[in-house]
Amino acid sequence: MNYCRTRAIVLQVTAHGEADKIVTFFSPDLGRATGIAKGAKRSLKRFVNKLEEFSLLQFIYRPARGDGLLFLSEAELENAHLSLRTHYDRYVTATYAGELTLRFTLEQDPDPEIFALLAWTMHELADGREPLEVAAFFHLRLLGAAGYEPRLDRCGFCGRTVENGQEWSMHAGRGVVVCGGCRQDQRGSILPLRMQTLRCLQHAQRADLKSLSRLRLARKNALEALTLLHRYTQHLLQHDIHAWQQMRRLAADQIPAFPPSV
Ligand SMILES: [Zn+2]
Missing domain, CATH: 2.40.50.140 (Nucleic acid-binding proteins)
Known part of the structure; x- marks a missing residue:
């Protein structure tokens, strides 16, 4: 054998x-x-x-x-990656990445890109990088690798290119950005999106993993990005991501004793 x-x-x-x-x-x-x-x-x-x-x-x-x-x-x-099992914030984020990977992949469907992304994520977390930032970049890139890349360069309704100085939102049901002009006409889940967050996500979609390690997303922007990506993912999967509740507590700085004492 x-x-x-x-x-x-x-x-x-x-x-x-x-x-x-x-x-x-x-x-x-x-x-x-x-x-x-x-x-x-x-x-x-x-x-x-x-x-x-x-x-x-x-x-x-x-x-x-x-x-x-x-x-x-x-x-x-x-x-x-020992610290992922001894630090609560790293553990929760690694669990979130693992759950998303299980949801967006199939048994025995080889994908070196997703493996590299997952290995990058565990390495960055173990290295002590801000977990919310790593989670946002992982989630964005996983959607792209799985064929559901959010459209972030132009309005998903009128095609207008994203430019600074305008207000932009995200249509979470469709995974596209929406310009101020089109926003009033749309129903459904329209969520605010700061220009700073949008520009960083645009870079993160195209960067190689080495460059992604150098890209920075402030905590409030990472939370904004994660909220949008989570809502879009809920729409795609029609299913809850269980680890999301822990991610939200993490964002609110509600960190329990960890590992739990027995
Ligand atoms: Zn538009």
């Missing part, structure tokens, strides 16, 4: 029976995938302290038969 190797970001880990673990991860070669790590709770060498949420690692695995689970044979840790 042939074994394969792939890099992966772990998204979810659940116990299975006495000794096994089921792991959902995102990989450049497989996209979203789920595998079983037999004996993961016992095997110190092969898995211990590696199968944790948000870890970057390499799996050695046997492909699934049919639609079944991959057989995970061994894991080699590249980066544990």
Whole structure:
């Protein structure tokens, strides 16, 4: 039986029976995938302290038969991103990114762009960057990679190019910006959008990941951007993003003791 190797970001880990673990991860070669790590709770060498949420690692695995689970044979840790599990704000943001990834991707649909974005996000958070800012850039870019890029360069109704000195809003149902002239005619979810936020998001849509690491979005602008992107996403998915409530508390500086004391 042939074994394969792939890099992966772990998204979810659940116990299975006495000794096994089921792991959902995102990989450049497989996209979203789920595998079983037999004996993961016992095997110190092969898995211990590696199968944790948000870890970057390499799996050695046997492909699934049919639609079944991959057989995970061994894991080699590249980066544990430990602080994502010890800092509440980083944990919540990584969870938000993980949930969005699960919602916008399919099982075994390879996507190196989304993998690179996810790896970038975990790295920036572990590096101590402002979580709301990272979340806003991740969300924007994930929508683009998944084929739902918001239209931010011109009015989605009359085609007028975005220029400074005018008032712009966002039509959250359509994922397009709206000029002041068209806004009155539109029904539905029209949300305010500061020019500063809009310009930064325009840059963030086109920047490579290295440049994205240098781009700055102030906290209030990041929250504005996230609110718009979340509303647009709710419309697309017709489904709630569970981690959004924690993100909102984060934005309001309501940080509970973390990790929770037991
Ligand atoms: Zn217009």
